[in-house]
Amino acid sequence: MEHKEVPAYPLERTASVAAGTSEAMNTDPLARLRTAAATREAAGLRRALRPRTPDHDGLVDLASNDYLGLARDERLVAAAVRATERWGTxxxxxxxxxxxxxxxxxxxxxxxxxxxxxxxxxxxxxxxxxxxxxxxxxxxxxxxxxxxxxxxxxxxxxxxxxxxxxxxxxxxxxxxxxxxxxxxxxxxxxxxxxxxxxxxxxxxxxxxxxxxxxxxxxxxxxxxxxxxxxxxxxxxxxxxxxxxxxxxxxxxxxxxxxxxxxxxxxxxxxxxxxxxxxxxxxxxxxxxxxxxxxxxxxxxxxxxxHPDLPRQARDNASALARAAAERGLPTTDPAAAVVPVVLGPPDVALSAAAVFAKHGVRAGCFRPPSVPSGRSCLRLTARANLSSDDLAVIGRALTAVAEMKVNV
The missing domain is CATH 3.40.640.10 (Type I PLP-dependent aspartate aminotransferase-like (Major domain))
Known part of the structure; x- marks a missing residue:
């Protein structure tokens, strides 16, 4: 039995290939890639690389896995620089x-x-x-x-x-x-x-x-x-x-x-x-x-x-889950720092991510094959160093998504 993965709209075979005709040997080998991409586009499953700035484009970061807020900590940066100077790149x-x-x-x-x-x-x-x-x-x-x-x-x-x-x-x-x-x-x-x-x-x-x-x-x-x-x-x-x-x-x-x-x-x-x-x-x-x-x-x-850091991350995750639930958004009681907000179709999740960005928050947007069909979601990841101001901004973004859902 295979893992229950949602199909990622694989590269379909052309009709001529399936029929085994000699024409198949002369077709454009990139045609099947374009066809598959168009299928993914229609299903709302195209992906794109979006380069960010060092400060996440000024948005509150709820998309990364930097749970303890250490990725830009000056102590880590200094240690990495010293190691590079001593050992090379x-x-x-x-x-x-x-x-x-x-x-x-x-x-x-x-x-x-x-x-x-x-x-x-x-x-x-x-x-x-x-x-x-x-x-x-x-x-x-x-x-x-x-x-x-x-x-x-x-x-x-x-x-x-x-x-x-x-x-x-x-x-x-x-x-x-x-x-x-x-x-x-x-x-x-x-x-x-x-x-x-x-x-x-x-x-x-x-x-x-x-x-x-x-x-x-x-x-x-x-x-x-x-x-x-x-x-x-x-x-x-x-x-x-x-x-x-x-x-x-x-x-x-x-x-x-x-x-x-x-x-x-x-x-x-x-x-x-x-x-x-x-x-x-x-x-x-x-x-x-x-x-x-x-x-x-x-x-x-x-x-x-700093043994309090893990607790701070968990507390902030609980605060995010409460804020989502208070606005009628489906979520779960977090076991760690991950808080999903399940929205259903891929296009709804994409729209919600755009609403979050408009309100100053970067959120993860997960669609098939990362999640099962019908369970596209925003994945909010708490950090230990989220401030009260950050949580207020996130609350406003969640309110906007809840209002968006009502109007869908």
Whole structure:
């Protein structure tokens, strides 16, 4: 069973190709791309790159994943500059050749200490951390994946060449059944800790118990929970009291709460050594740039020294959700910093994003295939450093969207 992704209006075959005529061999090879683009345009699913200014064009930022407001913090910037001056602009090679600096080793030590893990392995992105963990550890076995998991997990499942069982969202009983009925020697359960659009949290303790009963590893993607959830922002696995469980593997990103770039896998020594020896997404990728490593180290210092930051991000997320609900806009009680406002059709979500911008707020606009059909939404991401003035501006933008919905 494949993940329940909404079709992304793929490149349709022309009628002549489908009919197998010789004319198909002479058609313009770009014609199918134009046809597919026109189909996406009609469905309201075209995307565009919109370069922003350093201050988000003067808009209140509710679109980025800068949950703790550290991406432009002068301490991170200064650390990145110092690292660039000392190490240069790039890591110069893969981690196994020249791409591991003393900074990389220090970051891995700091991450395992902060997250209370046995070992840590830094990647150049959180996406690659997921690819490596799931595709490598799940290869040749069974991978049980929540239907709401992030695209990087879905891609990792496909690359694993494992049998993949996709279970309904947060359905522990379905996970248990898939594990109990397997014929494969080994199995892996994978889930987001906090789901990236709906912002809800996985039942980690129950999933862990199911995995233990059936001798499976549990991989938890903490991209949207590290720095926001749990004591000092140590994440959802730590909050569940399972940080030291040897059969849990955590993947994280450095590009959200830590305001930098990159990712990491946290787990037992056996896990990290396997990824170093056989993980293609690790072996064949250039190491993370020293500037990004140094920025992440500086961010960890700040998170440790300011344990109130995660709570501030969560409190602001709750304030956003309350403001939306008070105006009759459909949302959910946030588990971390993500607050969705579900609007339905793609064109309504696009119009709402434009209304937000007109009222001084930049919001994320999510449409298929990022979300299921009929659930296009504004994704509001709270930051720890949102001010009362910011919240007032956001309130006015939400009022305008509520009035827009009434008139649609």
């Amino acid at each position: 790039g890591s110069t090679g893969s981690r196994l050749v020249t791409g591991t600096t003393m900074l990389h080793a220090e970051l891995e030590e700091r991450l395992l200490s902060f997250a209370r893990a046995q070992r840590a392995l830094v990647f150049s992105s959180g996406y690659l951390a997921n690819l490596a963990a799931v595709a490598t550890l799940g290869a040749g076995g069974l991978v049980v994946s929540d239907e709401g998991n992030h695209a990087s997990i879905i891609d990792a499942c496909r690359l694993s060449r494992a049998r993949v069982a996709v279970t309904p969202h947060k359905d522990v009983e379905a996970v248990e059944k898939a594990l109990a009925n397997r014929t494969e020697e080994h199995a892996l359960v994978v889930t987001d800790a906090v789901f990236s659009v709906d912002g809800d949290r996985a039942p980690i303790r129950d999933l862990y118990a199911a995995a233990v009963r059936h001798g499976a590893l549990l991989v938890v993607d903490e991209a949207h929970s590290l720095g926001v959830v749990g004591e000092r922002g140590r994440g959802a696995v730590d909050e569940a009291g399972l940080a030291e469980a040897p059969t849990i593997v955590r993947t994280i990103t450095l590009s959200k709460s830590l305001g930098s770039q990159g990712g990491a896998v946290l787990g037992a020594s056996e896990v990290v050594e396997t990824l170093i020896d056989t993980g293609r997404a690790f072996i064949f990728d250039t190491g993370l740039a020293p500037s990004a490593v140094a920025a992440a180290l500086a961010a960890l210092d700040i998170v440790v020294d």
